[in-house]
Amino acid sequence: MTITRALAVALAAFLSQSGCGTKHNPVPVPGACDASQNVSYDGQIQPLFDRYCTGCHSTASVSRNGAPAGVDFDTYTDASQSAAEASTRVQADTMPPPSFGATVADSDKCLLQAWVDQGASQN
Numbered sequence: 001m002t003i004t005r006a007l008a009v010a011l012a013a014f015l016s017q018s019g020c021g022t023k024h025n026p027v028p029v030p031g032a033c034d035a036s037q038n039v040s041y042d043g044q045i046q047p048l049f050d051r052y053c054t055g056c057h058s059t060a061s062v063s064r065n066g067a068p069a070g071v072d073f074d075t076y077t078d079a080s081q082s083a084a085e086a087s088t089r090v091q092a093d094t095m096p097p098p099s100f101g102a103t104v105a106d107s108d109k110c111l112l113q114a115w116v117d118q119g120a121s122q123n
């Protein structure tokens with residue numbers, strides 16, 4: 001078992017304890033989070049970024065609300081450059097900015113971390 005896989009399994013165990021996917025708001029992206037399963041960038045992660053992040057972090061955003069230039073989540077090419085940092089900030093509840101009022105569903109936090117642990121690939 002690789003270290004990454006061991007971490008994914010530990011994370012899955014932790015998240016199932018903490019109720020991954022059972023939190024009330026907001027509506028999570030489709031697909032339950034099972035960190036032992038392959039996470040799909042196209043099917044799960046891009047929709048997650050679109051739901052929570054591209055309102056500010058987008059090349060098409062008129063007002064970026066202070067989101068740093070070049071930190072975008074519109075495409076795999078952009079998102080992959082900030083993948084690990086993105087998950088770190090999401091797990092810590094510091095993105096989206098708390099003042100923005102949107103919280104990321106636990107199942108979506110789980111998906112994002114699993115995708116990073118699996119190599120943040122375009123799949």
Ligand code: HEC
Pocket residue numbers: 049052053054055056057064065066067068071082085086087089090095096097100104
């Ligand atoms: C309301 C606007 C807004 C939304 C929505 C938002 N961000 Fe941000 N983001 C910011 C601002 C402003 C900063 C700069 C301040 C900071 O670092 O806290 C930032 C910084 C970041 C950084 C650090 C970039 C760097 O190089 O320092 C990352 C990574 C990030 N955001 C990821 C995300 C992700 C992932 C999401 C969605 C889950 C998200 N953000 C949603 C406004 C936003």
